[in-house]
Amino acid sequence: MLPWARYISTRIVSALITLLIITAILYAIVMMTPAETRAELYIPRGANLIHLTDQQLHQYIQHIIQVNGLDDPYPVQYGRWLVNLVQGQWGYSYNLSAYVLDYLLQRTPITAELTFYSLLFLIPFGLIGGAISGWNRNQPADFGYRIAAYTAMTFPPFILALVLLTIFYVGLHWFPPERLGTAAGMVFNSSSFVHYTGQVTIDGLLNGRADVSLDALRHLVLPVLTLSLVHWATLSRIVRASAIDELQKEYILAAKSRGLSDRVLLWRHLFPNVVAPALASSALSAAALLTGVFIVERIFNFHGISEIAVNGLLVVADAPAALGYTIYNVIVVLLIMFVMDILRAVVDPRARNEWTTL
């Protein structure tokens, strides 16, 4: 097989195994609940529950318990639930009065846009800054960079967001909160505006409405800034550590003794070797990125996937919503990890040939 095909298929199988382990653990947790709670996970799409009385609802739930065999042993139930999950039957949430998967998918473009632009900023800055900082270890440039990075890393993002909002929105009227302004929002929601991707910045251009795209970008500046600052610092610390590690290796000394200039040494020899391990570990912190997304979305009033936790989810028990949100997040993390792995293999030819990590 071609190395690429083998590498990619290994990664996919690996991600699927991860997903299997996590869903198995999650369903084991759900098994601790009474069958009535679990039944909400099995309410099929298209079932109209709004007009049912309490009595009828109770009967309906009993019916679901019987049909789906919710008194069966764990492996049987888990397998059945997994099949449902794959078929897109993620259950119905009374709190949200919506089907969980629909609810999440509707809000995906918003979160995706935010995450994408943040990654666009934080990855190059983190990689280049971290490499320079590691190269100049314990010199003024490195100390300056580390102080900036640690401040960014330890500054509470929720306060940073509010201070930025106050200065740039309330004070200067430059960058407002929310996803779109009123005018652009009306255009975006009008029937003549075609939603190709759901991402305002791209759809605006495709519809020939650059003003809508610009408005969306204006609204993205502050959340993206908040989100990338924190994670840029985390990434660049990983890169710095990996650069310092790499500087101990003999090939660097050999290159140095061949009389190569520092610039060639840093960017042609050190950098490619630093980027690969750093990308691997930043894939591992993709989970941290989603936690950041949650906080930023809440503060800037972006109605992304985090909204599922706003709508009373945390007050009243809601099995489908909580489980759906969890699984959705895990899938997103696995996707980010997959992209990072591909990037890593592009940068580092050795990575393509490794398949022991399965």
Added chain:
Amino acid sequence: MDDAVNPFKSRFFPWYGVLSILIVLFFVIVALSAPLLAPSGPSDGSSTYRLVEPAVQFLPNPPEPDYRLGTVPLGALKQIDVYYTLIWGARSALLFGASAMLLISIFGSVVGAASSYIGGAAGQLVLRITDSFLAFPVIAGVVLFGQLFFSQNSWVEPGFLETSLNRLGLDNVMLALICFGWMPYTRVIYTDMERIRHSEFVLAARSAGARPGRILFRHLIPNSIANVIVLATRDVGGLVLLQAGFTYIGVGGKSDWGGLLAVGHKWIVGVGGNPFGYWWVFIPVTLALVVFGFGWNLLGDYLNELLNPRLRFTLPK
């Protein structure tokens, strides 16, 4: 020769090492002497929030002798004393950070060491499960555990589990951070132990007839503990910041600093575009969080340079 005398040039006490130790010590001293620095107020002695009734109602009151760092309004008449919560918050932050760090680092290291020591298919399986946990965002854990144990009509029968969790002082944030924070330690110690157990000095010890237990405790663990210590030190600041974030957002957690910021957050946007109009509402607490995290991160860097001598090599310029 000067290097050994001048503490700012010393190899064992570089300036950032001294600074980090001073910062961490400062927080420890503040936490220990909280009863002296902020004696229990008359209104409520047991809470970490002290309520006062200042002259100006509905608005944050600037610093005065009675409340040294001003107040934040809570409801109509009562206001929270910022200084009091700042001091007592240092104690709870340090307690939370240290206990969460200890729990996850010990658990993670034991899992990592065990999977390396056992090796084979079982070890690989443990690593595989560890990797799966890495794909799990903490926020999803917080939401899930909040649902499971701490919501109204929570999934699990209320009673036994909830009361025992409360007795242990665990909330959903602590549980989620423990459940989804240990994996980096497992990976770090596993990588280190794999590197060391194939090294020559372990082979020498083994051929000299050392028992597995002796090799584990005299060679493998002491040689792989350095990176764990560094990671754990850096984690303290991060854990406290995460807890404050979750408390602020309102998904759980008992961070005093986060709680105070949550009460005062609307006053940051207070006066027409100037975030510093009511600066005492958030600057002291934010500063405390930043310096706290900064100190622990810097201390981690310092320990890293101290405990990993192989990193001391620098390229001749």
